[in-house]
Amino acid sequence: MSHVALEAEVAAKAEHPRSGCAHDFEQVFHVLPHAEAHAPGRVNLLGEHTDYNDGFVLPVAIPQQTRVAMARNGGSTFRLHAAELGSAVEFSFEDPPTEHFASYVFGCLRLVHEEGVDIPGLDIHVASDVPMGVGLSSSAALEVATLRCLRELLGLQLDDVRIAQLAQQAEIQDAGVRCGIMDQMASSLAATDRALLLDTRSLERRMVPLPEGSAVLVLDSGVARSLATSGYNQRRAECEEAARLLGVESLRDVDHLEYIENLPELPRKRARHVFTENRRVLQAVDCRDPKAFGELMNASHASLRDDYEVSTPELDLLVDLLQRQPGVLGARLTGAGFGGACVALCKREAVQQVARTVLAQYREAGHQGRLLVPATD
Numbered sequence: 001m002s003h004v005a006l007e008a009e010v011a012a013k014a015e016h017p018r019s020g021c022a023h024d025f026e027q028v029f030h031v032l033p034h035a036e037a038h039a040p041g042r043v044n045l046l047g048e049h050t051d052y053n054d055g056f057v058l059p060v061a062i063p064q065q066t067r068v069a070m071a072r073n074g075g076s077t078f079r080l081h082a083a084e085l086g087s088a089v090e091f092s093f094e095d096p097p098t099e100h101f102a103s104y105v106f107g108c109l110r111l112v113h114e115e116g117v118d119i120p121g122l123d124i125h126v127a128s129d130v131p132m133g134v135g136l137s138s139s140a141a142l143e144v145a146t147l148r149c150l151r152e153l154l155g156l157q158l159d160d161v162r163i164a165q166l167a168q169q170a171e172i173q174d175a176g177v178r179c180g181i182m183d184q185m186a187s188s189l190a191a192t193d194r195a196l197l198l199d200t201r202s203l204e205r206r207m208v209p210l211p212e213g214s215a216v217l218v219l220d221s222g223v224a225r226s227l228a229t230s231g232y233n234q235r236r237a238e239c240e241e242a243a244r245l246l247g248v249e250s251l252r253d254v255d256h257l258e259y260i261e262n263l264p265e266l267p268r269k270r271a272r273h274v275f276t277e278n279r280r281v282l283q284a285v286d287c288r289d290p291k292a293f294g295e296l297m298n299a300s301h302a303s304l305r306d307d308y309e310v311s312t313p314e315l316d317l318l319v320d321l322l323q324r325q326p327g328v329l330g331a332r333l334t335g336a337g338f339g340g341a342c343v344a345l346c347k348r349e350a351v352q353q354v355a356r357t358v359l360a361q362y363r364e365a366g367h368q369g370r371l372l373v374p375a376t377d
Contacts, residue, residue, distance in 0.1 A: 021069050021127060025125040033069035033070055034071045035153035036068070037152055038065045039187045040062055040066075040190070041138055041187065042137045042140070042183060043135075043136055043343050044059040045058045045060060045195055045216070045284070045297065047182070047277060048277060048335075049235060049274065049277070049336075052179065052180035052236050053250050053252055054251075054253075055274060056197065056281040057197075058195045058285070059183075059198075060210070062136060063192055065129065066128035066130050066138065066141035068124065068125070068146050068149040071123050072123075072153075073120075073123045078090065078122050079122070079123045080097070080126065081123075083126065083127040084132075093109075104143050104171065105124060107143070108146040111170055112147070112150060117156065124149075126145075128141065131220065133340070135225065135334050135335015135341045139171060139175065140184045141187050143167035147166055160188045160189050161203060164184035164189070167184040171183075185198055185200075191207065194209055195207070195208045211287070211288065211289070214329060214345050214347065215345075215346050215347075215351045216343060216344075216345060217344040218342070218372040218373035219342050219355065219369050219372060220341050221314045221318050221339060221367070222367055222370070223314045225340045231338050235270065235310065238267060242271040243271075251275065254275055257276075269306075269307040273307035290329050293329060295330060297343075298332065311337055312337075314367055325346075326350075327350025331343065351374065352374075
């Protein structure tokens with residue numbers, strides 16, 4: 001099938017509802033897939049911008065998944081169909097894709113190939129209900145699902161940690177985002193009913209129960225994260241400079257806050273956020289009081305707003321509206337910032353009411369938000 005013909009096929013099939021990954025694949029490529037896999041997005045409860053500083057994070061998986069199906073096509077090229085984007089791309093190792101969304105898949109294939117695995121030409125179908133561009137790690141879900149599918153197809157000896165490591169390198173090397181490993185580890189290892197405490201330096205991890213009687217709520221601010229990539233890379237560089245000034249390998253290695261207070265203003269603020277955020281994660285792990293857990297989330301948002309400077313007026317308003325609700329224990333922005341989503345820990349019975357009330361108040365202030373988690377049909 002030519003590239004033009006495949007695009008026409010995509011357009012024609014977009015008018016019909018999906019009825020399963022294998023069926024979608026067959027509709028586009030006219031054969032059944034040889035392997036299928038999926039991976040979830042994630043929301044981070046605490047530990048924002050600490051992972052690339054070798055720190056601690058506390059994400060939880062969300063119900064929404066990215067699904068990848070593959071079949072050998074008998075050639076040497078890769079044909080990728082992204083259902084939600086209505087896009088079809090053809091590429092090879094010698095002729096990489098120029099489309100950004102395809103770079104994540106290409107990076108995963110390339111890294112496995114460079115480890116000595118013979119990867120045949122493949123037809124690849126991607127479908128996802130992980131919200132894109134709001135800080136819920138749709139890219140990590142795509143990378144992990146791609147690698148899981150490749151593992152299934154070729155019988156690869158890749159455990160879930162190695163899959164996360166390869167996924168991270170694909171994002172850094174091929175998508176141009178100097179990310180830490182939190183998103184990929186969460187997509188590969190986290191659950192929806194427990195948080196994943198992860199030491200991003202050692203990769204030691206354990207599951208942590210959510211506070212009793214609580215539930216996670218995620219709302220989209222409606223503000224596109226237009227500066228997320230450039231701002232993210234800038235913040236990482238600023239943290240590296242702060243570590244250099246402090247004479248440590250990473251901000252994870254700073255033992256006392258008073259060392260940080262002697263830095264010039266900008267590196268001081270960035271390092272102070274990382275130091276205090278690591279403390280908040282470790283305090284939350286042993287916190288059995290839902291209210292105290294929520295207060296740590298509130299403090300995290302203040303730090304992200306004032307010291308790390310990645311919030312926006314819209315995110316601040318949405319967080320403030322959430323924090324004022326009696327059914328909310330704590331709330332903060334989640335993800336890289338500069339737009340995107342907010343996460344709140346709520347009393348379980350109050351989640352839907354909180355969502356309705358806060359989104360209505362947000363609309364009255366002239367903004368359009370939406371409910372992301374719990375997922376709606």
